[in-house]
Amino acid sequence: MDLFFYWFDHLGVAVFAISGTLLAFRKNMDGFGVIVLASVTAIGGGTVRDLILGLPVFWVYDPSYLYTILIAAVLTILWLRFRDFIHQKTLLIADAFGLAFFAVMGAQKALLAGFPPLICVVMGTITACFGGMIRDVLARDVPMLLKGELYATTCLAGGSVFVLIAPHNELLALLSGGIITLLLRLGAIKWKWYLAVFQEHGESR
Amino acid sequence: MDLFFYWFDHLGVAVFAISGTLLAFRKNMDGFGVIVLASVTAIGGGTVRDLILGLPVFWVYDPSYLYTILIAAVLTILWLRFRDFIHQKTLLIADAFGLAFFAVMGAQKALLAGFPPLICVVMGTITACFGGMIRDVLARDVPMLLKGELYATTCLAGGSVFVLIAPHNELLALLSGGIITLLLRLGAIKWKWYLAVFQEHGESR
Amino acid sequence: MDLFFYWFDHLGVAVFAISGTLLAFRKNMDGFGVIVLASVTAIGGGTVRDLILGLPVFWVYDPSYLYTILIAAVLTILWLRFRDFIHQKTLLIADAFGLAFFAVMGAQKALLAGFPPLICVVMGTITACFGGMIRDVLARDVPMLLKGELYATTCLAGGSVFVLIAPHNELLALLSGGIITLLLRLGAIKWKWYLAVFQEHGESR
Numbered sequence: 001m002d003l004f005f006y007w008f009d010h011l012g013v014a015v016f017a018i019s020g021t022l023l024a025f026r027k028n029m030d031g032f033g034v035i036v037l038a039s040v041t042a043i044g045g046g047t048v049r050d051l052i053l054g055l056p057v058f059w060v061y062d063p064s065y066l067y068t069i070l071i072a073a074v075l076t077i078l079w080l081r082f083r084d085f086i087h088q089k090t091l092l093i094a095d096a097f098g099l100a101f102f103a104v105m106g107a108q109k110a111l112l113a114g115f116p117p118l119i120c121v122v123m124g125t126i127t128a129c130f131g132g133m134i135r136d137v138l139a140r141d142v143p144m145l146l147k148g149e150l151y152a153t154t155c156l157a158g159g160s161v162f163v164l165i166a167p168h169n170e171l172l173a174l175l176s177g178g179i180i181t182l183l184l185r186l187g188a189i190k191w192k193w194y195l196a197v198f199q200e201h202g203e204s205r
Numbered sequence: 206m207d208l209f210f211y212w213f214d215h216l217g218v219a220v221f222a223i224s225g226t227l228l229a230f231r232k233n234m235d236g237f238g239v240i241v242l243a244s245v246t247a248i249g250g251g252t253v254r255d256l257i258l259g260l261p262v263f264w265v266y267d268p269s270y271l272y273t274i275l276i277a278a279v280l281t282i283l284w285l286r287f288r289d290f291i292h293q294k295t296l297l298i299a300d301a302f303g304l305a306f307f308a309v310m311g312a313q314k315a316l317l318a319g320f321p322p323l324i325c326v327v328m329g330t331i332t333a334c335f336g337g338m339i340r341d342v343l344a345r346d347v348p349m350l351l352k353g354e355l356y357a358t359t360c361l362a363g364g365s366v367f368v369l370i371a372p373h374n375e376l377l378a379l380l381s382g383g384i385i386t387l388l389l390r391l392g393a394i395k396w397k398w399y400l401a402v403f404q405e406h407g408e409s410r
Numbered sequence: 411m412d413l414f415f416y417w418f419d420h421l422g423v424a425v426f427a428i429s430g431t432l433l434a435f436r437k438n439m440d441g442f443g444v445i446v447l448a449s450v451t452a453i454g455g456g457t458v459r460d461l462i463l464g465l466p467v468f469w470v471y472d473p474s475y476l477y478t479i480l481i482a483a484v485l486t487i488l489w490l491r492f493r494d495f496i497h498q499k500t501l502l503i504a505d506a507f508g509l510a511f512f513a514v515m516g517a518q519k520a521l522l523a524g525f526p527p528l529i530c531v532v533m534g535t536i537t538a539c540f541g542g543m544i545r546d547v548l549a550r551d552v553p554m555l556l557k558g559e560l561y562a563t564t565c566l567a568g569g570s571v572f573v574l575i576a577p578h579n580e581l582l583a584l585l586s587g588g589i590i591t592l593l594l595r596l597g598a599i600k601w602k603w604y605l606a607v608f609q610e611h612g613e614s615r
Binding site for chain 1: 462532552
Binding site for chain 1: 232234236237238240241242252256261262265268271342343344345
C-alpha cells in the first residue's frame with residue numbers, strides 16, 4: 001500500500017518534470033538549465049510544503065526523486081528531438097495531471113503528519129500549484145494560476161474530497177480526489193470554465 | 206496585552222489580503238485564484254520570516270489567520286461588485302498599511318524569540334516586504350520595492366524605532382514604529398520621496 | 411584553514427552583493443531598495459540551501475555577512491557615482507565569480523553536514539543559482555539561467571569536481587572546483603557556449 005503511494009508520488013514528480021522540460025523547449029534553454037527547470041517544477045511544490053510543515057524535505061533524504069526527474073526530462077528531450085514540435089495543449093495537459101497527483105499527495109502527507117483537515121487541503125494546493133508557479137515565473141510566462149480559468153480551485157475541490165473520504169478509505173480517497181481535480185482542470189482547459197467573482201470590467205475576457 | 210498584539214497581527218494580515226484581492230481584480234483572476242493571491246500576499250512575508258528564524262510557521266498552528274484572509278477577501282470582492290472600480294491609489298494605500306503593521310510585528314516576533322536588534326529589523330523588513338513582493342512577481346507587476354520611491358527604507362526606519370523603544374515600552378514601540386513606517390510610506394507615495402543613491406543616468410526619473 | 415573558508419565565503423557574498431547593486435543601478439532603484447536587492451542576491455541562495463538541508467540559516471547567527479553586504483554595496487555605489495556608467499559585461503562577470511564561489515562553498519557545507527555527493531552537488535548549484543535567479547526575477551530581467559549559454563551546467567561541473575577531490579584534499583578541491591566553474595562560465599559568456607539539447611526550432615538562436 002505504502003509502495004503504491006510511493007510510486008504514485010514518483011508519477012506526479014515525473015509528470016511535472018515533463019511539463020518543465022516542455023516549457024524549457026519552448027524557451028530554447030541550454031543543457032542542464034532544462035534539468036534545473038524540470039526539477040524546480042517537479043519538486044518545488046513539495047519542498048515548500050515540507051518547509052512550511054517543518055518536515056525534512058523529501059528529496060534530500062530520498063534522491064531517487066532526482067533520478068525520476070532526470071529520466072523523465074531525458075525521455076521528453078529525446079521525444080522532442082524526434083517530433084521537434086509540441087501541440088499547444090500538451091504542456092497544459094501535463095500540468096493538469098501533475099496538479100491532480102500533487103493535490104491529493106500533498107494533502108495526504110499533511111494528514112499522515114497529523115495536521116487538521118483545513119491545513120491538509122491548503123498543503124495539497126500549495127504542493128500542486130507552487131512548482132508550476134515557480135516554473136512560470138522563472139520562464140516569464142503568465143502563471144496558469146492567473147490565467148482566468150479554474151486552477152487553484154480544482155486543487156481545493158480535489159483536496160477537500162480526499163480529506164472527507166480519507167478517514168474511511170485511503171485508496172478511494174486518493175483516487176476520487178485526484179480524478180476530480182483532473183477532470184475539473186481538463187474541463188476548465190477545454191471549455192474555459194471560470195468562477196466569475198468580479199463583474200466584468202476593464203479589458204474584456 | 207498579548208491579545209492586543211494578536212489582533213494587531215490579524216489586522217496586518219487582513220490589510221495585505223485586501224491588497225492581494227485588489228491586484229487580482231485588476232488582473233481579472235478566477236474564483237479561488239483570488240483567494241490564493243490574497244493568501245500569499247497576507248502570509249508570505251511572515252512565512253519566510255518564520256522559516257528563516259527556524260520557528261514553526263505561524264498560520265499552520267493557528268488557522269484563524271486563514272479565516273481572516275477569507276473574510277477580508279470576500280468583503281473586498283463584495284465591495285468591488287458594488288463599486289466595480291478602484292481608485293489607482295487604493296492598492297498603494299492598503300499596501301502601505303500592511304507594510305506598517307508587519308514591519309513592527311515582524312521585528313517583535315524576532316525580538317520575543319531572542320534575536321539581536323539588527324536581525325529583528327531585518328526580519329521586520331522581510332515580513333513587510335516579501336508578501337507584497339511575491340504578490341507583484343506572481344501578478345507580473347513591477348515590484349513596489351523597485352519603483353523608485355522609498356519602500357524598504359520605511360520598514361528599516363520603523364523597525365529601528367521599534368527596536369530602540371521596545372525594551373522600555375512595548376506598546377509605545379509598536380505604535381511609534383508602525384506610525385513612522387506608515388507616514389514615511391504615505392509621504393513617499395504622495396510626494397514621490399526617494400533617496401537618490403545613484404546620480405541620474407540613463408532613463409530620466 | 412576554517413578561517414580561510416570563512417573569508418572565501420564572505421568573498422562570494424561580496425561579489426554577489428556587487429552584482430545585485432549593479433542591477434539596481436541599471437533599474438534606477440531607491441536608497442535601501444538597492445541594499446535589499448544586493449542582500450537577496452548575496453544570501454538568497456545560501457538561505458534556500460540551509461532551509462532545504464534543515465540547517466540554521468547562516469546569516470541569522472552570524473550577522474557579519476550583513477555588514478559584508480553593506481560594505482560591498484556602498485563601495486559599489488560610490489564607484490558608480492564616480493564612473494556613472496557600467497560596461498555591459500561587468501554584471502555578467504561579477505555574477506560569474508559569485509557562481510564559482512558558491513558552487514563549491516554550497517557543496518562543501520552540505521558535505522560537512524554529512525550529505526551524500528549527489529545532494530552536495532545539487533546544493534552547490536542551488537546556492538550558486540538561486541540568489542541570482544531571485545535577483546533577476548525581482549528586477550524583471552531574463553534569468554541568466556534561461557539565456558541559452560551554459561549556466562547551471564558550470565555549477566554542476568565545478569561541484570562534481572569538488573566532490574570528487576574533497577575526500578583527498580579539501581583546499582585543492584575547493585580551488586579546482588571553483589576555477590572550473592569560473593572558466594566554464596566566462597568561456598560561455600565570451601564564446602556563447604551552449605549545450606544544444608533540442609534541435610533548432612522556432613525562433614533562431
